[in-house]
Amino acid sequence: MTINKQVIISLLLLIMVVVFFGYTDVDLIIQNYFYIPTTKQWIMNSYMEPYNFIFYDGIKKFLIVFAVVLFFLFIASFKVVLLKIYKNIKKAF
Numbered sequence: 001m002t003i004n005k006q007v008i009i010s011l012l013l014l015i016m017v018v019v020f021f022g023y024t025d026v027d028l029i030i031q032n033y034f035y036i037p038t039t040k041q042w043i044m045n046s047y048m049e050p051y052n053f054i055f056y057d058g059i060k061k062f063l064i065v066f067a068v069v070l071f072f073l074f075i076a077s078f079k080v081v082l083l084k085i086y087k088n089i090k091k092a093f
Contacts (some may be wrong), residue, residue, distance in 0.1 A: 044051045
């Protein structure tokens with residue numbers, strides 16, 4: 001599949017998702033299963049320790065580390081000879 005087809009398909013899917021969630025209440029219906037209106041709290045609060053690490057602090061730290069690694073790999077792709085060769089091979093295909 002060419003890059004143009006991938007971009008067009010991705011754009012169409014993005015538009016479909018935005019329109020779907022913009023004109024329906026599916027997200028609110030699903031959200032109501034996880035919220036307790038009497039206590040005005042979510043089922044999993046941020047103070048519950050195993051969930052705090054998994055859903056709040058842990059994922060944030062993982063994303064920060066992942067972004068930093070990607071940044072350094074991007075910079076290294078211009079400097080490291082092996083990565084330059086790999087980039088040139090990828091362009092050939």
